[in-house]
Amino acid sequence: MxxxxxxxxxxxxxxxxxxxxxxxxxxxxxxxxxxxxxxxxxxxxxxxxxxxxxxxxxxxxxIDKYKDRLLQLNIHKVHYTDLDYPENLIHIQNPPPILYYKGILEKTFNKGVSVVGSRKCTDYGKYVCEKLVRELSYYKIPIISGLALGIDGIAHRAALDNDNKTLGVLGNGIDQIYPKSNRALYSKMESNGCIVSEFPLGSDPKPYNFPQRNRIISGIGTGVLVIEAQEKSGTLLTATAAGEQGREVFAVPGNIFSQGSSGTNKLIQDGAKLVMNVEDILNELPYEDSILQTQCKEEINEELSGNEKSIFQSLMISPKNCDELCFEKDMAISEVLEIITSLELKGLIGMIGDKYSILK
Incomplete structure (x- = not known):
């Protein structure tokens, strides 16, 4: 160009x-x-x-003064004809001709999952968000969200806490931090993630900007996961955009008496994939098993013995109790318990409900 x-x-x-x-x-x-x-x-x-x-x-x-300002603030830009432009965005309706960004805009975000939900989430929503993002992070699946309060911020932080890549899409100029309370998160994502905006420098976070930016949140990855949303909310606009873009839409069921879950429950009624665990997401997206296993195991393989790896990899696929592991691995219960104890001491697994699940 x-x-x-x-x-x-x-x-x-x-x-x-x-x-x-x-x-x-x-x-x-x-x-x-x-x-x-x-x-x-x-x-x-x-x-x-x-x-x-x-x-x-x-x-x-x-123009020259504006470009100088971009340089001063270490803000990069990518055009829709550039090779580095997010591939998935090219095919959505009205792709942004320019994206401003801070951090590293990696091609792996094309395989990411967008996590969206209520700004006023419940403890249940926070727990579910942290758990699912942590589990997606085991597979090194990037997390995309909107850097807002509530579920957005929780998703970004959970990704960073689990050494995963995360991308935040702003509804204002990239030189402005909104909300102000996310200043520390914004700074951390500049160094360890990526922040993007289609809006020029100095653009305030106007209400009409957010429905526009939602098409980027939904369009840049492979699917959208909704955790707590009312029926009339920006979150559901993102889910609607995802459906129109041909992306998978996932929803976590919530309390049928709670307004905060009325939107997610309605999405499930309308055909969104009900999510109870990370496998419900992985099974619907175009990821190859070999790639997932490589991505999530490459950092822990050197730490574990042969039998520890075998048990750990089994639990990565789905939580299991001792009897299920004994049957699957054809091992004595004493041997399985010894391995489970070792993995627990290493902080890799833990008991959730009546089954062992991955923690790291």
Whole structure:
């Protein structure tokens, strides 16, 4: 992409020209530079008022100063024609022509799971979110969310706590932190994850920005997991966008008497995949078993003996009790108990309910 075309896309992003009109300019008309835009401005197929507003905004914009600001803040950008642009986003409706980002925008996010839910989640929602994100992290499946309060922040933190990659999609300019209480999380994700925004620098977190950014949360990965949501909420808008984009939609069931779970329960009624454990997610997504096993085992293989690896790998597939492990591995109960004790002491497994489950 030429520098003139890059500057044109940057200018159109700064002046907030709608995406459908942007595509008319460079896909239908073939405008490839700011100079060409200025020369053809009053011949564009837009209303007079839009052209006049666009002209005023262009005159007020200093592209060089804006690019200097990006450099000062260590903010990167990727264009929709670049090889580094998230592959899954190319195929959604109105993909953002430019994404600003901090951190490392890795291609592995295309295999990620988006985790969304209520800003005012319950202890149950927090527990479920941490558990499922921790288990997805065993398989090194990246976690995507919106860096908001509640489930979003819990999902990001759980991913980071389990040495997993996580990506946050903002509804404001990437130079602004919203909510302010997430400042520490924002800083940590700059260093150990990635933060993206389609909005130009200085954009405030306006209410109408969030439905727009939700299509990126749902579109950048392979599926969306909903944990606690009311029937009329931004979370359900994200789930709706996911369905329209052909992504898998997963929902955790909740209390039928709770408004906070009315949306997730309705999603399940409407056909979303009911999630009770991580296998319910893995079984529906296009992951190869060999890849999952490699991703989650590469860090622990050196720590475990042969039988410990065998038991640990079995529990990674699903929680089991002692009798089930004895039958599956054809081992004496004393031998299984000895291995389980060793894995517990290493902090790798624990008893949840009446079965042993992975903890790390």
């Amino acid at each position: 030429s520098s003139e075309y890059e500057d044109l896309l940057l200018l159109l992003n700064i002046v907030r020209l709608s995406y459908d009109k942007q595509y008319v300019l460079y896909e239908e008309i073939g405008i490839r530079s700011i100079k060409e835009l200025r020369e053809s401005l009053y011949n564009l197929p837009f209303s007079r008022s839009i052209i006049e507003k666009l002209s005023k905004r262009i005159d007020k914009t200093d």
